[in-house]
Amino acid sequence: MQDARPLVSIIIPCYKQAHFLGDAIECALSQTYGHVEVVVVDDGSPDDPAAVVARYPQVRFVQQANRGRSAARNAGLRASRGEYVVFLDADDLLLPHAVETGMQVFAERPAYAFVHGTVDRRSLDGTLLKSPTPIVGETDYYLELLKRNCIRGIHSAVIRRTALEAVGGFDERRPQANDWDLFLRLARQFPVYGHGRLVGTYRRHDRNVNSKANADAMLRSSLAVLREQREYALGNARYAEAYRSGLREVRTFWGELLVERARNHARAGRWGPALRDGVLVLRYYPRGFMAHATRKLRAVSGVRRPAA
Numbered sequence: 001m002q003d004a005r006p007l008v009s010i011i012i013p014c015y016k017q018a019h020f021l022g023d024a025i026e027c028a029l030s031q032t033y034g035h036v037e038v039v040v041v042d043d044g045s046p047d048d049p050a051a052v053v054a055r056y057p058q059v060r061f062v063q064q065a066n067r068g069r070s071a072a073r074n075a076g077l078r079a080s081r082g083e084y085v086v087f088l089d090a091d092d093l094l095l096p097h098a099v100e101t102g103m104q105v106f107a108e109r110p111a112y113a114f115v116h117g118t119v120d121r122r123s124l125d126g127t128l129l130k131s132p133t134p135i136v137g138e139t140d141y142y143l144e145l146l147k148r149n150c151i152r153g154i155h156s157a158v159i160r161r162t163a164l165e166a167v168g169g170f171d172e173r174r175p176q177a178n179d180w181d182l183f184l185r186l187a188r189q190f191p192v193y194g195h196g197r198l199v200g201t202y203r204r205h206d207r208n209v210n211s212k213a214n215a216d217a218m219l220r221s222s223l224a225v226l227r228e229q230r231e232y233a234l235g236n237a238r239y240a241e242a243y244r245s246g247l248r249e250v251r252t253f254w255g256e257l258l259v260e261r262a263r264n265h266a267r268a269g270r271w272g273p274a275l276r277d278g279v280l281v282l283r284y285y286p287r288g289f290m291a292h293a294t295r296k297l298r299a300v301s302g303v304r305r306p307a308a
Helices: 018-029 049-053 069-079 098-108 141-147 161-167 178-189 211-227 237-267 271-284 286-301
Strands: 008-014 036-043 060-064 084-087 114-123 157-160 192-204
Touching (some): 008 018, 036 069, 049 060, 069 084, 069 178, 084 098, 098 114, 098 157, 098 192, 141 178, 157 161, 161 178, 178 192, 211 237
Parallel strands (some): 036 060, 114 192
Antiparallel strands (some): 084 157, 114 157
16 A cells, blocks of 8 residues: 655765764664655765665665765755655764654645754764754744854755755755755745754764864855855845854854864974965954964063953
């Protein structure tokens, strides 16, 4: 007998994370919402995801040359059939009720492009890490997303396929911050709802814990994502204020990591990388560059700021 419920596709891109992939597949197959399909996309990974997927004959498997996570997610979207979609990175986890929770919310609010909950952050040994407080309820998500990516964990969202197709899926030019870019384009065009319930886990490990290593790429990509919204945002006073706040947030967060990275290079005598990072800080975070340079000069000269 055919299941009358909407089909939900869980799409899992994999690149150099085959050692996590089995856990991701099993949590996708263990959903309490019984009408799901699972699609794994091997994005040219050298660690043989095919061997892992072979243990699960019900999982659809797509292979492509390495083109990045956005392209892998789009390939999974094309290969899937679900009316609703969940994107699950191979190193993350869904709780058993994740899809069912999202679909219950959709049943009550059918006009939304996507509904989302929250995820906790844990180290590989299971230790719970500090997680941002989620935004819950009905709000202007486009405005909130201009300030920062307030939706932590793309796997916290169940997304309507028609909305994904309307905005063209993931922008394959974006190697980083691609989920933020997608959320901005969806929220600009459609309503969004946050139910606030815990639906998954984001696992912190060596490949994602060292943010300083890719701070320059994240800074450039995040600024590019925001600047795509510039013309539209500046046409509305509230959006313009949020847009400028978002630019400051991006420059400060990633700029401070770049400053720290430049210092570490300098302390280790790696003057070439230190200089390159210093130039990046000066270009993208000039206010921070001047503040750090001023403090350094004061420290060297022994000059103290006058007491107020």
